[in-house]
Structures are given as C-alpha cells and as structure tokens.
Amino acid sequence: MDFSFTEEQSMLRDTVASYLADNYSFDQRRAALKAEPGWRPQVWKAFADELGILGAAFSEEQGGLGGGATDNMVIMEELGKALVVEPYLPTVVIGGGFLKHGKPAGADELIGKIIAGEAIIAFAYAEPQGRYTWSDLKTTAKKDGAGYVLNGHKAVVIGAPYATHLIVTARTGGGQREAQGVSVFIVPKDAKGVTTRDYPTVDGFRASEVYFENVAVGAEAMIGPEGQALPLVEKVMDEAIAATCAEACGVLRQLHEGTVEYARQRKQFGQPISSFQVLQHRMVDMFIQLEQSISMTYMADIKLNDSDAERAKGVSAAKVQIGKACKFVGQNAIQIHGGMGMTDEMAIGHYFKRATMIEAAFGSTDHHLARYETLSLGKAA
Amino acid sequence: MNLDFSPEDNAFREEARAFLADSYPKALREKQERGEPLGKEDYLSWHRILAEKGWSAPSWPKEWGGTDWTPTQKYIWSEEQARADTLGILPFGVAMLAPVIYTFGTEEQKAKFLPDIRDGKIWWCQGYSEPGAGSDLASLKTRAERVTGDDGKEYYIVNGQKTWTTLGQHADWGFFLVRTDPDSKPQAGISFLLIDMKTPGVTVRPIITLEGGHEVNDVFLDNVKVPVENRVFHENQGWTCAKALLAHERSGIAGVARSKRGLERVREMASTELADAGGSLLADAFFKRKVAELEIDLTALEFTELRTLAGESSGKGPGAESSILKIKGTEIQQRLQELALEAAGHYGAPFLGEGGHNSGVGPLHSIDTAGDYFNGRKTSIYGGSNEIQRNIIAKMVLGL
Numbered sequence: 026m027d028f029s030f031t032e033e034q035s036m037l038r039d040t041v042a043s044y045l046a047d048n049y050s051f052d053q054r055r056a057a058l059k060a061e062p063g064w065r066p067q068v069w070k071a072f073a074d075e076l077g078i079l080g081a082a083f084s085e086e087q088g089g090l091g092g093g094a095t096d097n098m099v100i101m102e103e104l105g106k107a108l109v110v111e112p113y114l115p116t117v118v119i120g121g122g123f124l125k126h127g128k129p130a131g132a133d134e135l136i137g138k139i140i141a142g143e144a145i146i147a148f149a150y151a152e153p154q155g156r157y158t159w160s161d162l163k164t165t166a167k168k169d170g171a172g173y174v175l176n177g178h179k180a181v182v183i184g185a186p187y188a189t190h191l192i193v194t195a196r197t198g199g200g201q202r203e204a205q206g207v208s209v210f211i212v213p214k215d216a217k218g219v220t221t222r223d224y225p226t227v228d229g230f231r232a233s234e235v236y237f238e239n240v241a242v243g244a245e246a247m248i249g250p251e252g253q254a255l256p257l258v259e260k261v262m263d264e265a266i267a268a269t270c271a272e273a274c275g276v277l278r279q280l281h282e283g284t285v286e287y288a289r290q291r292k293q294f295g296q297p298i299s300s301f302q303v304l305q306h307r308m309v310d311m312f313i314q315l316e317q318s319i320s321m322t323y324m325a326d327i328k329l330n331d332s333d334a335e336r337a338k339g340v341s342a343a344k345v346q347i348g349k350a351c352k353f354v355g356q357n358a359i360q361i362h363g364g365m366g367m368t369d370e371m372a373i374g375h376y377f378k379r380a381t382m383i384e385a386a387f388g389s390t391d392h393h394l395a396r397y398e399t400l401s402l403g404k405a406a
Numbered sequence: 407m408n409l410d411f412s413p414e415d416n417a418f419r420e421e422a423r424a425f426l427a428d429s430y431p432k433a434l435r436e437k438q439e440r441g442e443p444l445g446k447e448d449y450l451s452w453h454r455i456l457a458e459k460g461w462s463a464p465s466w467p468k469e470w471g472g473t474d475w476t477p478t479q480k481y482i483w484s485e486e487q488a489r490a491d492t493l494g495i496l497p498f499g500v501a502m503l504a505p506v507i508y509t510f511g512t513e514e515q516k517a518k519f520l521p522d523i524r525d526g527k528i529w530w531c532q533g534y535s536e537p538g539a540g541s542d543l544a545s546l547k548t549r550a551e552r553v554t555g556d557d558g559k560e561y562y563i564v565n566g567q568k569t570w571t572t573l574g575q576h577a578d579w580g581f582f583l584v585r586t587d588p589d590s591k592p593q594a595g596i597s598f599l600l601i602d603m604k605t606p607g608v609t610v611r612p613i614i615t616l617e618g619g620h621e622v623n624d625v626f627l628d629n630v631k632v633p634v635e636n637r638v639f640h641e642n643q644g645w646t647c648a649k650a651l652l653a654h655e656r657s658g659i660a661g662v663a664r665s666k667r668g669l670e671r672v673r674e675m676a677s678t679e680l681a682d683a684g685g686s687l688l689a690d691a692f693f694k695r696k697v698a699e700l701e702i703d704l705t706a707l708e709f710t711e712l713r714t715l716a717g718e719s720s721g722k723g724p725g726a727e728s729s730i731l732k733i734k735g736t737e738i739q740q741r742l743q744e745l746a747l748e749a750a751g752h753y754g755a756p757f758l759g760e761g762g763h764n765s766g767v768g769p770l771h772s773i774d775t776a777g778d779y780f781n782g783r784k785t786s787i788y789g790g791s792n793e794i795q796r797n798i799i800a801k802m803v804l805g806l
Binding site: 151153154155156157158161180181183202222224225226227228232234292293294301303304352356359360363364366367368369370374375377378381382385389391392394395 | 535538540541542545569570613614615616617618622679680681682684690692693744747748751752753754755756757758759767768769776777779780783784786787788791792793796
C-alpha cells in the first residue's frame with residue numbers, strides 16, 4: 026500500500042503552489058474577476074510556457090510529460106487552494122479526456138495546441154431540461170452529406186466565454202432520454218451559427234448559454250462512435266468529477282485552516298473563541314470531513330482505470346462524501362467567522378461559494394447517492 | 407386546550423385576506439415578482455397603507471395605536487401576510503425601538519417618536535453591533551461623553567464605530583448603545599441614545615456581502631453631538647433597554663408563516679423541475695423525503711411557537727423560549743434555501759448581480775436561489791448567534 030506521490034508529482038505540486046503563491050493572491054484574483062474578460066490569459070500562458078503543467082497529464086508521444094489522472098489530481102488540488110478560475114478542468118481534464126479516449130482525427134494536433142496554451146475547450150453537455158442525466162438531449166446533429174448539422178441550446182457552459190472550441194453532446198438518433206443515439210462533436214466556437222450569451226457564475230467563473238443554429242460540421246468533428254458515445258461521456262465525466270473532488274480538497278483545506286486560524290485570533294467574552302468547546306468540536310468535525318474527503322479522492326483516482334462499473338461506483342461514492350463535506354465545512358466556516366464571514370471582502374466567503382457550487386457540479390449529492398445505489402444494489406433491488 | 411379558530415377569528419381572517427388583496431400596491435407586487443431590488447419608498451409605502459388601516463403596529467398598547475389583537479389574531483395576520491407574499495413591515499422602528507420607548511421613555515419621547523414610527527414617517531436603523539464585539543454585545547466600545555454646549559444645554563459627544571447596520575443607508579434616525587461609564591462592568595455603564603443620522607460626524611459606509619448585495623453598513627461616529635434628551639431611560643442603564651429589545655427581536659425571528667409560504671414555493675419549484683428519473687423533482691424519492699422532513703420540523707416549530715404565544719398571553723414574557731424559536735426558525739429557513747438551490751440544478755450558478763432579473767438566463771424561480779442561500783447564512787449568526795442561543799438555554803432553562 027503506497028499513498029505517496031512520485032518525485033515528479035511532488036515537484037509538480039511545488040511548482041504550481043509556488044507560482045500561485047506569487048501570482049494568484051486573493052486580491053489579484055478579485056480584481057481579475059471584476060474586470061473583463063474575467064480571467065487572466067497571462068496566467069494561462071504561464072501555465073503553458075513557464076510551468077508546463079498543461080501537458081502534465083498527456084503522454085510523451087503527444088508532447089506531454091507522460092502523467093495521468095494523478096497528476097491532474099495534484100494540480101487540481103492546488104488550483105482549488107487558490108480558487109483558480111482559469112479553465113484547466115474543461116480544457117485539459119475534459120477536453121484532453123475526450124481527445125485521449127475518443128481519438129478523433131486531428132486529436133494529436135489539438136492536444137499540441139492545448140499543451141501550448143493555444144486551444145481552450147468548454148464542454149457543452151447540460152441542457153435546460155436535462156438536469157444531471159447526460160443522455161437527456163434535445164440538441165440534434167442531423168447527417169448532412171459527409172458531415173452533420175447541429176441545432177440546440179446548451180445550459181450553463183462553464184468557460185465558454187473564453188473557449189476556442191466547444192465539445193458538444195447531441196443526438197444523432199434515439200429518443201430524448203435514450204442511451205442510444207448520443208454522439209459527441211468538437212466545434213470551433215467561431216463556427217457559423219454558434220451564438221452565446223455570456224455571464225459570470227456565483228463562484229467567479231464565466232459561463233454561457235450556447236445556441237446552435239444549423240451549425241455545419243464535417244465528419245471529422247465527431248469524437249467516439251456515432252450514436253454510441255454515452256460510455257465515453259460517462260468515462261470523461263467521471264475523470265472530471267475525480268478532478269473536481271481534488272479541487273474540492275484544496276478548497277476544503279483552506280476553509281478549515283482559515284477557520285482555525287480565525288478562531289485562534291478572534292476574541293469574545295475575553296478569550297479566543299477557539300477556547301470554546303462547542304467550536305473546538307465543530308472544527309474537529311470539519312477536519313474529519315476534510316480527511317475523509319482526501320481519502321475518497323485518492324480512492325476515486327485509483328478506480329479511474331477499473332471497469333466502467335467500478336470506476337463509476339468509486340467516483341460517485343467520492344462525490345457523495347465531497348458534497349456532504351462541502352456543505353458541512355463551508356457552512357460552519359461561515360458560522361464560526363460570524364458576521365465577518367458574510368462579507369465579500371474576506372476570502373472565506375469565496376471558498377464557501379466555490380464549495381457550494383462543487384456540491385451541484387456534475388451531479389448533486391443525491392444524484393450520486395442514487396447512482397451508487399443503482400450500481401451497488403442493482404436496479405431491481 | 408383548544409386550537410380551533412372561533413367564528414370571530416375566522417371573520418378576522420376573511421377581513422385580513424380581503425384587505426391584503428385590495429390594498430397591497432400592484433406596482434410593488436410586480437416588482438417583487440420580477441425579483442427587482444426594492445428601495446426605501448417601496449417599504450415605506452406599504453407601511454403607510456397599513457398605518458391608515460390602523461394595523462401598522464399590532465403589538466403596541468392601544469393608546470399609541472396598537473390593535474388589541476389576541477395572540478391568535480396576530481398569528482392569523484402573520485399567516486395571511488405570508489400567504490399574500492407581502493413585504494413585512496421593517497422591524498427596527500415598530501417592533502424593536504417602539505417597545506423600548508413606550509416602556510422606558512419619557513412622555514416627551516413617546517409623543518415625539520411613537521406616532522412617526524407607527525405611521526412610517528421615519529426610517530430607523532440599529533446601532534448595536536461593533537467590530538470585534540459580535541454576539542458579545544456588552545463589550546461595545548463606542549464612547550459618549552457628557553458635555554455642556556455653548557448654548558448651555560447638555561450633550562453627549564459620541565465617538566466610535568457600529569457595524570452590520572441593516573439598511574442603514576436609508577436611515578433617518580438610529581438607536582445606539584454607547585458606553586457612558588468606561589470604568590464599570592461591561593453591562594453597566596451603557597446608555598441608549600437616539601441619534602439623528604443627519605447629525606454632522608455620522609458617516610454610513612456600505613458593506614458588500616458575499617452574495618454581492620448591499621444590505622448592511624458600517625456607521626462611523628466622529629464627535630457626534632447628541633442632546634441629552636435623546637437618551638432613553640437612565641444614564642448607564644441602557645442595558646435594560648437593550649435586553650428588552652433583544653427579546654422582541656428574537657421573538658419575531660422564527661418566521662413560521664414565511665417559512666410555510668417558502669415551503670410551498672419550493673414545492674411549486676420542484677414540481678416543474680425535472681428529476682433525473684424523468685418525473686418531477688417533487689416525485690424524486692430523496693427530494694420528496696427532505697421536503698417532508700422539513701415540513702414536519704416546521705410543524706414542530708409552529709406548535710412550539712403557539713405554545714410560547716399561549717404562555718405570553720397568560721402573562722409570561724418572552725424568555726429563553728425565544729431562543730428555541732430563533733435556533734429552529736433560522737435552521738429551517740436555511741434548509742429551505744438549500745432545497746431551493748438544489749432544485750435549481752445548473753441554473754443556481756449564473757450570477758446576475760443586483761437587478762439581474764431581466765437577464766432571462768434560466769427559469770425565473772432559479773434566479774435568486776444562490777443569492778438567497780448565501781445571504782441566508784447570516785440568520786444563524788445575527789441576533790445572537792445560534793451558539794449563543796444554546797448557551798442561553800443551557801444557563802437559563804437547564805441551569806447548567
């Protein structure tokens with residue numbers, strides 16, 4: 026049994042942490058989020074050129090450093106600690122995931138652009154009616170000669186305002202909620218017929234409603250098998266969830282440490298509030314939630330290469346733990362900070378907002394509990 | 407024990423319902439439905455309509471414009487207002503300050519302030535909390551020194567800072583706790599002052615809260631000159647007023663009627679949102695269960711409040727029981743906000759800022775869910791945090 030990281034992974038963590046310590050203070054982040062375009066392309070460029078982390082999880086043949094999901098986990102945890110909004114998850118984890126597993130024509134070229142920081146990807150999967158059922162799709166891709174024509178509306182596409190490419194799920198057949206008939210396409214964002222409505226999200230990202238109106242793409246735009254791409258979507262989503270769990274560990278760590286630190290300094294009734302037993306026990310419970318979350322994130326990471334069912338079970342179990350921890354640790358961090366925790370000026374509230382959004386990201390706690398139940402007990406049970 | 411409504415109660419309910427239907431301003435209702443931010447006039451206009459009807463201060467003594475309603479009638483009134491989704495009357499003047507004035511104030515103070523509070527002519531804010539004090543209210547540091555002015559009259563010169571002053575940006579007057587004797591024990595040496603917010607030296611600065619709203623403020627007091635006749639009750643005995651006021655603040659905090667309406671709204675929302683299984687979210691086993699559990703907890707709170715009300719009407723003042731109402735009431739409000747945000751799914755994420763109602767991103771019922779959830783975390787912190795409320799019950803009820 027070995028839970029230690031390789032020397033390369035430890036170095037990767039240190040590199041990211043030290044860059045973020047120097048360049049990603051709360052105030053710098055805040056200023057960037059309030060201005061346009063709402064993120065810092067120069068940070069992204071530094072990720073590509075100075076740090077080289079955008080290639081960490083790609084193979085050496087693809088121009089990467091030969092790492093994998095664990096490297097994503099290490100990076101995502103550090104990004105979580107600094108509340109980084111730059112699109113590592115949609116571009117490298119999700120976009121890279123589709124390109125690695127789906128192997129569409131031109132994948133290696135696009136991966137090269139991702140590693141160089143030139144291509145940014147957003148994943149347009151959700152639809153207004155679909156909630157967390159990835160196969161609930163009204164968006165269609167109709168065969169047209171050798172290519173396809175896309176029509177539909179995608180909801181809350183994180184990172185779309187700054188993306189160069191969109192990865193889109195669409196129906197090439199089957200009924201609205203059927204597993205059969207789901208296909209995946211990669212579409213340049215500037216393709217004719219793509220329009221977006223951009224807005225910020227409560228946790229500081231930028232997102233869009235994306236509309237496809239008779240968007241024509243070639244056959245090479247398809248990722249994975251036609252009409253049979255749902256397992257691929259599930260696999261990439263599970264990798265995204267595992268990475269998000271790692272990000273959450275970073276967020277939770279800051280929420281917990283920030284709270285302990287604050288409680289040591291804040292005095293009430295003539296003593297630090299950290300001396301009140303009721304608050305001590307609360308902070309211990311927060312700590313336990315954090316540790317359990319780290320354990321479950323490792324577990325999910327290890328199961329990413331298992332069979333589909335084992336992978337899905339592991340990831341859903343981790344997401345349930347993370348969802349509960351985000352709620353408990355986040356809410357109590359604010360409560361223990363008292364009125365100060367309610368202010369926009371203090372970082373703690375921003376960690377709480379990210380934690381809260383992670384609860385719902387890629388499926389709520391209830392969604393993953395139900396998925397786990399089905400996988401664990403079978404549908405008939 | 408009899409929990410039936412009498413024919414008089416039912417007649418009163420009819421009257422209240424009809425009045426609300428006829429008199430609530432249409433423009434205000436539409437603004438609320440679109441989720442637009444409300445201004446000073448929006449709040450005060452409804453207050454004035456209620457005052458004309460004679461219903462703006464139901465709890466007051468009859469001679470100052472109270473209604474002499476029974477506790478049951480007050481309960482019915484709060485239910486009907488929640489059912490009609492009306493704005494509440496702002497508590498600062500009517501529910502918090504006025505009882506202090508009619509209990510402890512001079513005849514001049516009663517005559518000067520009570521009619522204006524009743525009629526919604528003045529906007530009041532509360533100057534209790536201070537940076538670093540929080541629930542330890544008695545540790546307040548704002549100083550008031552007594553001096554004789556050039557005109558031969560006596561004044562207090564007030565210096566210090568207040569914080570979390572809710573809607574203080576609109577306030578005409580504020581009621582403040584200040585330290586008039588720095589050498590005595592924390593609770594002694596505090597006085598209760600009424601301060602005209604236009605007095606030179608009073609500065610109000612916005613505090614933006616984590617959901618992006620401007621509801622609370624810092625208030626800076628820099629050599630503010632306050633006539634001595636604006637002190638309520640004796641010098642150095644303001645804590646008596648403060649305690650009485652806090653008990654009133656806490657008794658309104660349970661918010662049962664509003665939570666019942668909130669629960670209905672969550673049901674409506676969940677009946678149109680789709681669950682993963684394809685049916686409505688309200689048919690989803692997990693969600694349905696949480697709604698049911700919340701409803702049961704809300705019922706328990708409602709009957710606890712009714713028991714407290716019954717106790718009050720038989721002469722017991724609001725005591726440590728109000729701490730139970732505060733704890734459970736705020737927990738339930740927060741769980742409702744959690745459920746609404748959960749029901750919103752992906753559309754809980756867009757941040758549209760103040761006035762973002764016209765954006766048309768996602769369904770209307772989702773737009774405020776995240777903001778309400780984040781803003782709602784304050785309820786277990788303010789008015790004496792829920793940890794402090796548990797301490798109160800431990801000490802005063804359990805004798806620990």
